[in-house]
Amino acid sequence: xxxxxxxxxxxxxxxxxxxxxxxxxxxxxxxxxxxxxxxxxxxxxxxxxxxxxxxxxxxxxxxxxxxxxxxxxxxxxxxxxxxxxxxxxxxxxxxxxxxxxxxxxxxxxxxxxxxxxxxxxxxxxxxxxxxxxxxxxxxxxxxxxxxxxxxxxxxxxxxxxxxxxxxxxxxxxxxxxxxxxxxxxxxxxxxxxxxxxxxxxxxxxxxxxxxxxxxxxxxxxxxxxxxxxxxxxxxxxxxxxxxxxxxxxx
Amino acid sequence: xxxxxxxxxxxxxxxxxxxxxxxxxxxxxxxxxxxxxxxxxxxxxxxxxxxxxxxxxxxxxxxxxxxxxxxxxxxxxxxxxxxxxxxxxxxxxxxxxxxxxxxxxxxxxxxxxxxxxxxxxxxxxxxxxxxxxxxxxxxxxxxxxxxxxxxxxxxxxxxxxxxxxxxxxxxxxxxxxxxxxxxxxxxxxxxxxx
Numbered sequence: 001x002x003x004x005x006x007x008x009x010x011x012x013x014x015x016x017x018x019x020x021x022x023x024x025x026x027x028x029x030x031x032x033x034x035x036x037x038x039x040x041x042x043x044x045x046x047x048x049x050x051x052x053x054x055x056x057x058x059x060x061x062x063x064x065x066x067x068x069x070x071x072x073x074x075x076x077x078x079x080x081x082x083x084x085x086x087x088x089x090x091x092x093x094x095x096x097x098x099x100x101x102x103x104x105x106x107x108x109x110x111x112x113x114x115x116x117x118x119x120x121x122x123x124x125x126x127x128x129x130x131x132x133x134x135x136x137x138x139x140x141x142x143x144x145x146x147x148x149x150x151x152x153x154x155x156x157x158x159x160x161x162x163x164x165x166x167x168x169x170x171x172x173x174x175x176x177x178x179x180x181x182x183x184x185x186x187x188x189x190x191x192x193x194x195x196x197x198x199x200x201x202x203x204x205x206x207x208x209x210x211x212x213x214x215x216x217x218x219x220x221x222x223x224x225x226x227x228x229x230x231x232x233x234x235x236x237x238x239x240x241x242x243x244x245x246x247x248x249x250x
Numbered sequence: 251x252x253x254x255x256x257x258x259x260x261x262x263x264x265x266x267x268x269x270x271x272x273x274x275x276x277x278x279x280x281x282x283x284x285x286x287x288x289x290x291x292x293x294x295x296x297x298x299x300x301x302x303x304x305x306x307x308x309x310x311x312x313x314x315x316x317x318x319x320x321x322x323x324x325x326x327x328x329x330x331x332x333x334x335x336x337x338x339x340x341x342x343x344x345x346x347x348x349x350x351x352x353x354x355x356x357x358x359x360x361x362x363x364x365x366x367x368x369x370x371x372x373x374x375x376x377x378x379x380x381x382x383x384x385x386x387x388x389x390x391x392x393x394x395x396x397x398x399x400x401x402x403x404x405x406x407x408x409x410x411x412x413x414x415x416x417x418x419x420x421x422x423x424x425x426x427x428x429x430x431x432x433x434x435x436x437x438x439x440x441x442x443x444x
Contacts, residue, residue, distance in 0.1 A: 002407055003368040003386070040431070045368055071268045076388055076429045096264040098390075098429065120261065121298050123364055123390045166364060166390075197362045220362060250368045250386055 070096020
């Protein structure tokens with residue numbers, strides 16, 4: 001049976017993880033390779049590394065880092081942040097990344113998705129969508145949730161699928177950071193409207209929230225950052241909890 | 251151990267090289283006929299689209315060389331599909347090592363395609379698959395090889411399909427051992443030991 005996936009997300013700035021504290025069993029929690037390897041050992045199914053560096057030098061550091069991650073990690077990982085062309089993706093995949101995620105640049109120029117799919121195949125193109133619910137409408141935002149767009153979540157998700165994306169990573173801005181649970185209703189709707197896998201993001205605060213989002217197939221995978229980095233939930237105990245609640249996990 | 255990795259426009263070459271490196275093996279990346287024939291083992295990686303990839307293999311003459319190889323040979327993911335006779339992806343004539351036809355997943359109950367993530371294997375008793383306790387591997391694919399007499403392991407998504415096939419010296423896996431944690435690493439180690 002296909003397993004539901006748990007995906008820790010690491011923010012990277014100038015080659016270092018931004019969040020993450022108090023890991024007693026690794027030497028350097030700021031080292032993305034060490035932290036990634038720890039998560040892999042604990043049972044993470046995939047990892048996401050988001051480069052939030054803005055500078056050109058930072059980008060080069062990131063490609064080197066991706067190579068280092070691929071050398072040491074034996075589970076799949078996605079990289080994202082600042083990708084806006086085929087030329088941006090080539091060095092990342094060549095360095096050993098399995099998938100790349102695009103967000104703002106795909107909203108600005110949707111043809112980018114087609115170009116990436118043609119060049120690298122659907123399986124490695126993840127489209128990340130940030131959206132906020134207001135007055136009954138889910139509006140897509142870009143630039144880390146700062147800029148509203150004229151796109152509506154479900155219509156944009158269907159377009160993204162039609163253009164060949166392999167997966168959708170949906171972050172509810174209403175839920176992100178609240179620790180009150182994922183946007184289960186919107187995720188369920190999204191999962192029914194598209195035929196490609198959906199990753200839930202934003203709102204995880206307890207193990208029960210993961211159970212809730214996987215029940216009724218609201219999502220195929222769930223992503224979280226701070227609750228893992230701050231050790232509020234251990235990946236091993238989360239997997240055990242889900243197993244005990246009859247959710248298929250590895 | 252002289253292990254050759256077939257050099258062509260496959261997407262996951264670097265990941266396979268790194269996985270072998272973790273096992274202490276420096277593979278030779280080559281599409282030279284003499285070098286491929288001289289290798290002890292050959293791995294044929296693959297991520298991408300069948301039609302374009304077959305064209306590329308033909309332009310390198312690999313469509314003739316690969317089926318003629320005699321040493322243990324392991325195809326991965328698209329590599330497995332290209333070792334079959336035909337693929338529905340781009341209506342592509344493939345290498346024909348296995349007399350099997352590759353089909354596209356058709357959802358029955360809103361299952362997502364691609365089949366993406368970790369899934370269980372039912373494995374036969376075979377040296378390639380030994381010492382895999384609770385075998386599960388990482389899959390990413392939209393096309394599959396239907397169950398056949400060549401199967402060494404099967405997995406289930408929408409319906410059962412071939413996860414590992416074998417004929418003579420040719421082995422192929424639908425999942426990505428290079429990305430399947432300790433179990434994937436064990437399978438690669440088993441292949442090297444064949």
